[in-house]
Amino acid sequence: MLHASAVVVWEWLNEHGRWRPYSPTVSHHIEAVIRSDPRGGSVVLGQVDNRLSPYILDLQSMHQFRQDTGKKTRAERWEWLLLLWGCRCGVVTRLVLFV
Numbered sequence: 001m002l003h004a005s006a007v008v009v010w011e012w013l014n015e016h017g018r019w020r021p022y023s024p025t026v027s028h029h030i031e032a033v034i035r036s037d038p039r040g041g042s043v044v045l046g047q048v049d050n051r052l053s054p055y056i057l058d059l060q061s062m063h064q065f066r067q068d069t070g071k072k073t074r075a076e077r078w079e080w081l082l083l084l085w086g087c088r089c090g091v092v093t094r095l096v097l098f099v
Contacts, residue, residue: 005082010057012064013074023049030057030077 010027011019022030022045029048033041040060046053056065063072 007080007082009078009080011076011078013076015073019076025049026052030059034059 008027008031010022010030012022014020021027026045026048029045030043033043042059043057045055045057045064054066054068056067057063057075058065062075062077064075065072
């Protein structure tokens with residue numbers, strides 16, 4: 001038996017050059033904004049996480065912008081396809097990830 005599922009992860013590039021994922025809640029919010037306006041625009045990240053209140057994500061340029069300092073950094077969207085097969089009694093015999 002084969003099951004497939006997609007997982008979307010949004011990330012931002014930190015000052016050390018490392019990609020850091022947004023929380024699942026923030027990623028879901030970004031996806032909801034995109035569904036409501038497929039042309040793109042911006043996402044106010046503080047609407048879903050108070051710690052991110054100074055940040056706006058510009059979907060057209062794919063940059064996270066900090067309003068109080070003017071600093072911007074890259075953002076990326078990753079979609080992972082999970083394929084599960086050989087499932088029986090809750091045991092997964094094979095797991096394959098596709099990017």
